[in-house]
Structures are given as structure tokens and as C-alpha cells.
Amino acid sequence: MTTMDQKAFDTVLSMAQKLLIMNSTSAGNAITPAMIETQLDMLATIMPTQFAVIDREALVEELIRRASQSVGSNATLKDGGDHIDWLNAERKKDWHYWRRYSEYMETKIPWKALDALDGATDEVLSQLEDPKREGAWDRRGLVVGHVQSGKTGNYTGLICKAADAGYKIIIVLAGLHNNLRAQTQIRLDEGFLGFATLANVENLPPVGVGLIDTDHSMQPNYATNRSENGDFNKKQASSLGVSPEQRPWLFVVKKNKTVLERLLFWIRNRAANWTDPETGRKIVTNLPLLVIDDEADHGSVDTGENVVDEFGAPDEEHNPTVINRLIRSILHHFARKAYVGYTATPFANIFIHDKGTTTEHGPDLFPASFITSLAAPSNYIGPGRVFGSSSALPEELPLVRALAEADYAPWMPQKHKNGYRPTWKSEARIPDSMEEAVRSFLLACAVRKLRGQGAKHASMLIHVSRFTSVQGEVVRQVEDYVRTLRGRFARGIDLAETEALMRSDYENRFLPGMERIRAQLIPDEQLADFTWEQLREVLPDIISDVKVREINGTAKDALDYVENETTGLKVIAVGGDKLARGLTLEGLCTSYFLRTARMYDTLMQMGRWFGYRDGYLDVCRLYTTHEMIEWFGHIADAAEELRQEFDNMVAAGATPKQFGLRVRSHSVLTVTSRSKMRNARPMHLTFSGDLLQTIVFQPRRQDMQANYAAGEMLLQAMGPALHPEDQQFIPPGGTNWKGHFWRDVSAENVTGFLRAYRTHGASFRVVSPLVADFIDEMNKDGELTNWTVALIGGGEDEHTIAGLTVNKLKRSAVQSEPADRYSIKTLISPRDQAIDLTEAEWLASLDLTRRTWRGDKDRDQDATPPDEPRGTAIRKVLGFGDTERGVAPRRERGLLMLYLLEPKFSKITELEAGPPVLAWAISFPGSPSERRVSNADYMANSVLWGAMNDWVD
Structure with missing residues (x-):
């Protein structure tokens, strides 16, 4: 499809959705293929220009897919405390930012998912305080989603509604790395600001919601931009000024000591309008604050000791760890504030001590006001479906290719040092198992192109070492292999053996795997299969388009999805920590993953392969170790136990504090780093309710x-x-x-x-x-x-x-x-x-x-x-x-x-x-x-839950 075709497709899709919803609601009927065809026939008569340049069959398939999806219900634990209910239909009238964001999301997600997003963001916003409420107030909560399930889309919707309601300062804490912060800024440019925050450009082009809404009088203000170095800087800290009359301000910042100190300096010297005569603390009283903490379990948790004394009273002299201290200080300088953490792995956040507070920094970040657990849409593919939990486990994992140690260890030993140079069979090349994974990615791209998804992004993840020097060598070896394939298909030299190998891959392994995945995971979705001859025709172009990128703290490469929006980026991304948490790989099809971190939250965040794979789940593959597969099965069980306990406590009307106390003594304790669990010590367990x-x-x-x-x-x-x-x-x-x-x-x-x-x-x-x-x-x-x-x-x-x-x-x-x-x-x-x-x-x-x-x-x-x-x-x-x-x-x-x-x-x-x-x-x-049993001996003898990076020492 051309760019104009895709726009026409989205326009017709949006109109068709609205008509289908209207007709099914009024008639009280489910949406059927016949109803879809009827509505499209009607639209074709009034939109002939658009229908002339779109694939009607693809449109019907997309509408059927969306109609068949469902979303479960959310659950919230809450503590009313000083909270006053305020969110009602009257307050939501004439909301501007949410209306345009909702319209922007219509073509991106099914209407049931959009309804669920509306309900979930209302649920969270209602637990925050009315920004128009006078006096001091403080609400702190946590939203727990699934890995790669759309948390960014959820908090973007929350930000839009919060801005509509009257929150004036919105700070998004977007991970620890520049590229993750920039990625978040881009998403918020599209979903909230409405323009691309390009550096050193006078006229910022409209994007996302800005293409829907041409009223510039309502555009929010921004203090950071989408460039790699677009974080809050020293110049802004010393000169930026705001006032209550202005539109909301958006700050997208890293969880970085220097950046947060600049932000705190600005709050004290440019935003504060009152000084507490007793403490001398400068406070902002006229601008209600909303802090969104993305990946709230990472960097934000205080891992220091002695939060409370031996009697359980707060230690007022406690010195929190740096990032935690700065986040709390930012909140402490506002009289009216709300903090919402977002995470898929809430284990560390639940271990935050609910009584932790100091005079200088204020309360710790325990979600005392509410914890909301988001249900995933039915098309979400998470650990429960990839690896299976004890309650839902296919004994065969069709998405997963289990690697034996001999498949990778001679090339990349589990323990290796910085500067290590991997070799396979005495050559500086990738192992046969990784060559197979690369070929699987090329086959996936070919199938997607034949299905009409050629202009969509497609990514492969390779994560085998945390050392950037090693990653650089892996990039060179992967490039060599891709270059060899490209040359053989382009020139036909030495092609016969490679072509026979890829044909065998497809017909004997890949295509049967596609059929098994559809049968087990998406039995209702009809996806086309193709012959080897059809794939062979498009493979040379696919291989020619593939780029190999290094993504780490020193690499110059970046995942420029935005620049390749019309053609689709085909990328093999090699990296370490930056690929392990937060960074979204668009259209991820294939993963080759060796790293063996040993805590639930770290492992779960490494699950970049979870998410939404509409129309191409059957071509996705994960290459990983036996040990990782076993651990992820345990993680699926532990996460489900936590959610079940959460559901039971919601039904009983419990508070977040009561839930936190329960989980701290739960037998699933070894779920995060020991430093993050310092408030759960000494570790005495209960099996009650297990x-x-x-x-x-x-x-x-x-x-x-x-x-x-x-x-x-x-x-x-x-x-x-x-x-x-x-x-x-x-x-x-x-x-x-x-x-x-x-x-x-x-x-x-x-x-x-x-x-x-x-x-x-x-x-x-x-x-x-x-x-x-x-x-x-x-x-x-x-x-x-x-x-x-x-x-x-x-x-x-x-x-x-x-x-x-x-x-x-x-x-x-x-x-x-x-x-x-x-x-x-x-x-x-x-x-x-x-x-x-x-x-x-x-x-x-x-x-x-x-x-x-x-x-x-x-x-x-x-x-x-x-x-x-x-x-x-x-x-x-x-x-x-x-x-x-x-x-x-x-x-x-x-x-x-x-x-x-x-x-x-x-x-x-x-x-x-x-x-x-x-x-x-x-x-x-x-x-x-209160009876407990000590697990000290158990932990000391446990091989399964060692230190996170002991394998590289």
C-alpha cells in the first residue's frame, strides 16, 4: 500500500467501526461478517474514492478480528482516606485532549479495547484528587499491566484526561536511558501534544492527535523534546517560567540524578510560590502536579536500609537512595500532587515500606491510595500463553525453540568477560542456531509481505551479553551473515545450497510451526499460507531491506521507526540492558535470547516478545535456553498467584496496605533483587492460602x-x-x-x-x-x-x-x-x-x-x-x-x-x-x-534465585 492508501484504509476503518458499533448497540446484536459486509456496501457508495485504493478483503478481515476480541475487567484496591469522590459525567463534558486521543486511537485498537481504555483511565483518574480541590493533598497509586500490553497507551490516556481535568504540571519519568526517554516523548508527542518536538526547529509539524485537531489554542506546552539529548537541561532549569493561567506543561525526563536535580532546582527557584515558615521548604501551591512513573519498579525503589526503626516507627534521618530521594523530593515540593507508578512487575513496589517517610523527602512511594490491576485484551500474547502457567499449559510450546547448551555455549559461554570475542567452530561467526533464527526472521518478513504487511515494521531481537564490546562483535558477525545471504540471492553465486536450506527451513520447520501456533493460540484467526515459490519471489527484496542495528549506551544506531513509517523498518536489533526493559521493538517477530537474570521482575521485563501480534503471531519465534523456559513458567505462576490474591482482596474490600503486608510474607518472596526486598527482612514465610x-x-x-x-x-x-x-x-x-x-x-x-x-x-x-x-x-x-x-x-x-x-x-x-x-x-x-x-x-x-x-x-x-x-x-x-x-x-x-x-x-x-x-x-x-516459618536455609541453598549478574563475574 502507498501512504495515501493506508490513510484511506484507516479512514474507512474508523467509519466502519462507528457504524457497526451504532447498529449492533441499537439492535442488541453481535457484529457478524454479514453485518460488516452490509455496512461496507453502504460506505462504498458514499466513499468511492477511498474504496478505490484500499483492499476490501483486508478491511473485512481486520473488522472481523476486532469484533471477535474482548477485554477482561480491571480490579482496584483502594484506600479512601482523605479522598473526595469527584469524577462524574458533568466534569467530563467538553474534554478536549481525551476526545482527540480517543479518535486517534480508533484505527489503532479494537473498539472494545478503546472502551476498556476509557474505563480504565477513568478508574485511575477517579482515584486521584480533583485538581481543582483547594488545600494540600497527596495521592499515590500503582497501575499493574502486563508486559508489552499497552501501558504507555494507558498512561497517555490518563495524561489527556488529567490535563482536561486541570492538572497543570505533568512529569513522566521515562526509564533510565536516553533512547527510552526519546521513545516515550515521541509517543506523547503523538498522543498528547499533537506536534513533533523536534530540536532547533521553529515550526513544529503536527503529528498524531495534531492531525485531527487544528485548534492550536489548546496545544499543551512542553519542556523536553524527542531528540536523543532532548531531556530537561540546565538552560531550561534556569529560565523556564510557568503560571496558573497557562496550558498544561509536559516534562518527559529520565530517572537520572543530574536531570532530576535540575528539575528540582527549577521547581524550587522558578515554580514555587510559597515558603513554609517552619521548615523553609519552597512549595508550589497553585499548580497541581501529576507524576507518571513508567517502569516504577526500576530505579524508583529505595533500596537503602533501616527505613523504620526496631519498633516499626519511621526513621526520620533515613537517607534514601538517590533516584528515590529525588522523586520524593519533587513530590514534596508540591502542595497538591498525585503519583502513579506503572509497571508489569509490581513485586518491588509492593515491598516498599508503607511507613517509610522522612522530614526532608516526605513519604516513600508505596501505593497507599490505590493499586489497579489491568486486564489484557484477548489478542494479547503474554507469558501465560507463550510459556503457559500451571493452569493453562500446552505441553508443547510452538512459539519457542529450546536451545541446548551445545547450540550456543561454545560461542557465548554463560560466564564471559568484557572484551570477549565469540567464535563458532574456530571462526568469528554466529552459531548455526542463530543463523537459523535469522533465516526464521527473513521468512517471517516474507510471509508478512505476502499478507499485505510489507509496509509494517518488523524486528528481530538478539540479546546474548550485557557487555557493549561483545555486542559490537555480535553485530559484525550478524552483518556478515546477512551480507552473505544478500549477496547470494542478488548475484546467484553459491546460491543453490542456501536456497535448498531455506526451502527446507520453511517447508519442514517453519510452515508446520505456523500451523501449530494457529491451532493452539489463535484458532479463530484465518491467516494465509504460501508456497515456497511465492516466498522465493520476495526474499531477495526482504534480505536487501534488512538492517542490523546495535542498541546500547555507546552505539550511534537508533531504531528510527518514525523515519520509516511509510515503508516499514526491517531491523535486527542487537543489544543489552536497553533492550531488556521498556524499549519497544515494533513488529517483533524473532528473538534470540540467552541472558539469564534470576529475578522475576528483571526476567519479566526482558520479555520484549510479549505483546500484540495481530495477523502475524504464527510467524513469531523465540530462541532461548531450557533454563529460561523453565524460569518463565515459574514467573507465569508467580504473577498469576499475585493477581489471584489481589482479586480476592478486592472482593474483600481490602486496602493496598493490607495487600502489601500479605505479599511480604508470601511464599513467593524471591521475586526481585534482595536490596529491593530489604523491608521484607527477616524473611519469614507463610503458606496460608497457597x-x-x-x-x-x-x-x-x-x-x-x-x-x-x-x-x-x-x-x-x-x-x-x-x-x-x-x-x-x-x-x-x-x-x-x-x-x-x-x-x-x-x-x-x-x-x-x-x-x-x-x-x-x-x-x-x-x-x-x-x-x-x-x-x-x-x-x-x-x-x-x-x-x-x-x-x-x-x-x-x-x-x-x-x-x-x-x-x-x-x-x-x-x-x-x-x-x-x-x-x-x-x-x-x-x-x-x-x-x-x-x-x-x-x-x-x-x-x-x-x-x-x-x-x-x-x-x-x-x-x-x-x-x-x-x-x-x-x-x-x-x-x-x-x-x-x-x-x-x-x-x-x-x-x-x-x-x-x-x-x-x-x-x-x-x-x-x-x-x-x-x-x-x-x-x-x-x-x-502471624505465624511464619523462616526460609533462611532454603534461600541460602537455592541455586535458582542467585544474584542477577553472577553469570558474568
């Missing part, structure tokens, strides 16, 4: 024999078993499980089993002796004293243990399984935790399940809530009861579930000659108890 399940097993037969013997001893000690039909309540549809169970089992029997059971050293959270210690500790308060134990069967093959016959489960080993373990994705079925509930408990749990259901597809939640209770709700009801339904807490009752796994599915031949693999899961009821 589900633990063994998913990693020892590879040695003697260990499995010992575990089998421990289970057999427990079964023999408990006496006669009950049948599933002896449950207290048989739910609609039957018990849905086969096996045997016992009531009133003593805690001593359960802890004895756990202490005899051998868990794997790399087991995630599940360490049998630690769990037994926790049960002993809870027994002191009369909790977890009376257990239900179930031996649960599945599959077809029977086995007899302790005189009881049960069917063995089939649990295949994960594709990325290392040789030192038998790992599975998940053990239990969702309904297993409902064993032996009373009818009242079952119904109360089902009600809570439905009330906390968000319809978030990345969390394996369909639009329709389930008709059976989920485990988190069951554990909540057993722990805290349900007064409306007359359900009393039953915290003395724990549930231990035992399973026998068929060892032949483990891929470890040594296990096949032994007994079935005995696995277990425990469902702990929630509890308000």
Missing part, C-alpha cells in the same frame, strides 16, 4: 523409591479409606475424580510424610521439610491440625499401593526438561481442591470465583465464569468463611493430595524400572495468623 504442588522430581530411582515408600507408609497409617461418593457434598455433575480419601488425619502423619519425602533441589518453592515446619508452627494456634488426605487417580493403567487400587496419571515431561530432573507443567486438576467441601462451602467458593473472575485470556480465563469453584476461592472461604452464607472458617483443615505418575512419560529411562513417581499437592486454607 497451593503447593510437586512438579520437579529427582531423576534417580532410589529417590523415587524412597518417596513411594513414604507415601505407602502414610496410606497404611491412616486406616480404612473412604470413597469419593462419601464426600460431604456431591456437586452437580458428580465428584469428577476417582480414588480414595481420608478425614481427620493427624498433622503428625502429614508432617512425617513430608519429612521423609525428597524434593528436588531446583524445586520451585516446594521444599518438604520447610512445609512440615510451617504446619508445626500453625498447629500452635490450633490450625492445620485436622487433615483431609486424598489419593487421586487418572488415566487408564491401574496400580496397587498399600492395598489400594488407583489409576496412574499421565504427565509428560516438559519439552525443555534438563537431564537432571523430571519436570511437568502441572499436577492437579482444578476441581481437586473441592474434595470433601460442604455444600455451603462449595457454593460460597463458586460465588467468590465468579465475583473475582476477570475474563483475562492470558490468565486462562474465558469470558464466561466457570460453573465450578476455583482453588484460590476455596482456600479463601475455608480460611475466612462467608458470613452471608453462614459459612464458618475451617482453618484447622488442610488438604493433602497424592498422585501416582506413570514414569515412562518422564524421558528418564532409569525411572521406568522403578515404581510410579509419587507426587503430592497441598491446599492450605487462608489465615490471618
